[in-house]
Amino acid sequence: MAKILKMPLEPLSRAAATTAPQDVLREDAATFEVLRQMREDILCCVLKPDQRLRFGELRQRYDTSVGTLREALSHLVSEGLARTEAGRGFTVAPVSLADFLDLSELRVYLETRTLADAIRHGTDSWEAEIVSAYFLLSKLGPPMPDDPVGVKREWGKRHKRFHDSLVATCTSPWSLHFRSELFDQARRYHWLTMIHARSRRPNEHLALRDAVLARDVDLSCRLTEKHIRTTVDQAVSEVPGLTMDRASGRSIRPSRRNKR
Amino acid sequence: MAKILKMPLEPLSRAAATTAPQDVLREDAATFEVLRQMREDILCCVLKPDQRLRFGELRQRYDTSVGTLREALSHLVSEGLARTEAGRGFTVAPVSLADFLDLSELRVYLETRTLADAIRHGTDSWEAEIVSAYFLLSKLGPPMPDDPVGVKREWGKRHKRFHDSLVATCTSPWSLHFRSELFDQARRYHWLTMIHARSRRPNEHLALRDAVLARDVDLSCRLTEKHIRTTVDQAVSEVPGLTMDRASGRSIRPSRRNKR
DNA sequence: GTAAACGGTTTTTTCGAAATTTTCGAAACT
DNA sequence: AGTTTCGAAAATTTCGAAAAAACCGTTTAC
Incomplete structure (x- = not known):
């Protein structure tokens, strides 16, 4: 019945169904949910431009661990919605x-x-x-x-x-x-x-x-x-x-x- | 004295010196070094397209912890050099x-x-x-x-x-x-x-x-x-x-x- | 009076172990 | 024979604590 056929092995650079670059993390995982919420909060200026993002507050606000937060923040930096510097944490990206x-x-x-x-x-x-x-x-x-x-x-x-x-x-x-x-x-x-x-x-x-x-x-x-x-x-x-x-x-x- | 004046509060959209979007994480931090190495390894096909990236091997190869690896991998996904799916880890992005x-x-x-x-x-x-x-x-x-x-x-x-x-x-x-x-x-x-x-x-x-x-x-x-x-x-x-x-x-x- | 030095406090960064989920092969059933 | 079920093994995901670094108010020296 409707089951996916087993493939022999990895064809080593197969033509993927979606050759797309990427778009989003994984739909379910907990990290994704935190990421989605934070993105929305930045987009809607709940988290204001240039605002400092301290782990303490964030951990409380999104009810998650430091590691998860760090991964989400890391993504936001890639998207240009947040910044990070050497050892002084993360901030919301400025607007101008x-x-x-x-x-x-x-x-x-x-x-x-x-x-x-x-x-x-x-x-x-x-x-x-x-x-x-x-x-x-x-x-x-x-x-x-x-x-x-x-x-x-x-x-x-x-x-x-x-x-x-x-x-x-x-x-x-x-x-x-x-x-x-x-x-x-x-x-x-x-x-x-x-x-x-x-x-x-x-x-x-x-x-x-x-x-x-x-x-x-x-x-x-x-x-x-x-x-x-x-x-x-x-x-x-x-x-x-x-x-x-x-x-x-x-x-x-x-x-x-x-x-x- | 050359100290930054204290601002009354968040000016809510000040003109930042660099309005740039972003470009790179932090220059020093350990995560950055791992990210740099992995990116180079993917670019030079040391890590081959579609290859599965298991934490065990990676931890050994780059001599770092799971959390750090995860953050680096997360970045690579944003850049389109890696993929990730629900609960089955990371892979090198395919070429086509x-x-x-x-x-x-x-x-x-x-x-x-x-x-x-x-x-x-x-x-x-x-x-x-x-x-x-x-x-x-x-x-x-x-x-x-x-x-x-x-x-x-x-x-x-x-x-x-x-x-x-x-x-x-x-x-x-x-x-x-x-x-x-x-x-x-x-x-x-x-x-x-x-x-x-x-x-x-x-x-x-x-x-x-x-x-x-x-x-x-x-x-x-x-x-x-x-x-x-x-x-x-x-x-x-x-x-x-x-x-x-x-x-x-x-x-x-x-x-x-x-x-x- | 200014600038450097110090130490306590906060904040970030890193780490590895616990919990969860997936994978895979063997046994049982139709 | 083929499919499903089940359980052990492997891998991923999540977490909070330990280590490291930065911050800030105070003191001390020049």
């Missing part, structure tokens, strides 16, 4: 305008690259998931500063799910991987925006959904680019702390797009 | 043609993006380091399959140093970070090439060096792109194991470069 501009520029490329490929390889179930994810998103948003935290959190989850669904059929594991990391990074700044920004924006997600479902690569990418850039502009103009640091706030927005 | 093609395509973009920006922000000391790094590289290479392992390793180090020096003045921390990760990934395949390939190539590094020192962005990027693609082609045609797996070996090489 320069950082937001930099990562947003790279996001424009990775989001459009993955989206274009995803559209070309789209399937029916891909479309179905997009429709579904958009529906859930539209039922909620957009959240305003006065909304309770729970609503904001849920919106964040659905927002991520929607954008993930768009690029789900992209065939480049590495592009998807980096896109995902940068998307999470951007979520920190989105959270700050959600807390402060009061201005409303036209429903960019609906337009994007329709462009993608229409398989219009050019329009979809243009909308995506604008979506990202608008979010940056909104954050810059409406989030108090973010305009203050003038630390080399220029990004490398490529002046000539098509260089050859 | 599809993976090499995919990461190489993304490398073309990231290398040219960072290089173009680095050239625009180049300084005298940047040029000096390039000259120096090239000199060291040219004294050694290129290594042939018959050369001893030590020579190959040293060449790999100098090759990396040369390419790192080219992009050193790039102002985008995120681009540099991802570039660096992908460069290391590519090193695994370069190693396979070094072991097998007997064909000679014209001195692409010299031409690249001169184009960069001449601040010719266009030419430098074109040479870089060709450099990466040629390496892929050489690996595909001369590394035995790499052509065998036909697992969806197509990458997403963007058909239209300038989308808008």
Whole structure:
């Protein structure tokens, strides 16, 4: 009956079903749960930028051991959500305008690259998931500063799910991987925006959904680019702390797009 | 006195001196040394693709404890050099043609993006380091399959140093970070090439060096792109194991470069 | 008055053993 | 014969304590 066939041995560099780089630790293990919680707490600024992460407090907060914490923190450092120095422990990664501009520029490329490929390889179930994810998103948003935290959190989850669904059929594991990391990074700044920004924006997600479902690569990418850039502009103009640091706030927005 | 002023509280998003994402753990700590060694061993295929990494053997090989090993392995998973599954430990990440093609395509973009920006922000000391790094590289290479392992390793180090020096003045921390990760990934395949390939190539590094020192962005990027693609082609045609797996070996090489 | 030196306290880092889970082969059953 | 069940062995995961390092307020010397 439905059992996996026994393989002779390790074919020594077999073509894995998923040649993907990696994406997440293991779904169940205890370390993963701690990692997931800490990531969420950093993304939602429960753990504030530059905050010192002492093992004592963390051990209490997440009810786990030092070793497990260390492994989770180690992962967060790799993802760029935490920092660590020689012998003085861990801190939450700082936020800055320069950082937001930099990562947003790279996001424009990775989001459009993955989206274009995803559209070309789209399937029916891909479309179905997009429709579904958009529906859930539209039922909620957009959240305003006065909304309770729970609503904001849920919106964040659905927002991520929607954008993930768009690029789900992209065939480049590495592009998807980096896109995902940068998307999470951007979520920190989105959270700050959600807390402060009061201005409303036209429903960019609906337009994007329709462009993608229409398989219009050019329009979809243009909308995506604008979506990202608008979010940056909104954050810059409406989030108090973010305009203050003038630390080399220029990004490398490529002046000539098509260089050859 | 030169002491850091006490801050009232957490300024909630101060402009950090280095807004960089991250790059490496801590320079000294024992974990870092183990991580460095393991990474090198994976890159040079001392630990072979798909090989199971048991704590028993590893503990003996690197003379360290389980916890330290776990932290290092955890990092390697984040970097895509290892995998881990629910309760069955760690393995070395597999290699495949599809993976090499995919990461190489993304490398073309990231290398040219960072290089173009680095050239625009180049300084005298940047040029000096390039000259120096090239000199060291040219004294050694290129290594042939018959050369001893030590020579190959040293060449790999100098090759990396040369390419790192080219992009050193790039102002985008995120681009540099991802570039660096992908460069290391590519090193695994370069190693396979070094072991097998007997064909000679014209001195692409010299031409690249001169184009960069001449601040010719266009030419430098074109040479870089060709450099990466040629390496892929050489690996595909001369590394035995790499052509065998036909697992969806197509990458997403963007058909239209300038989308808008 | 400034700077270096000291020691107690906190915090991080490292370690190996206990607990849990998986693996694998043999026995029992259909 | 083939499949399932069971139990011993092996490997992984988790944990808290011991060791090492950094921090900070105080004292001491110049």
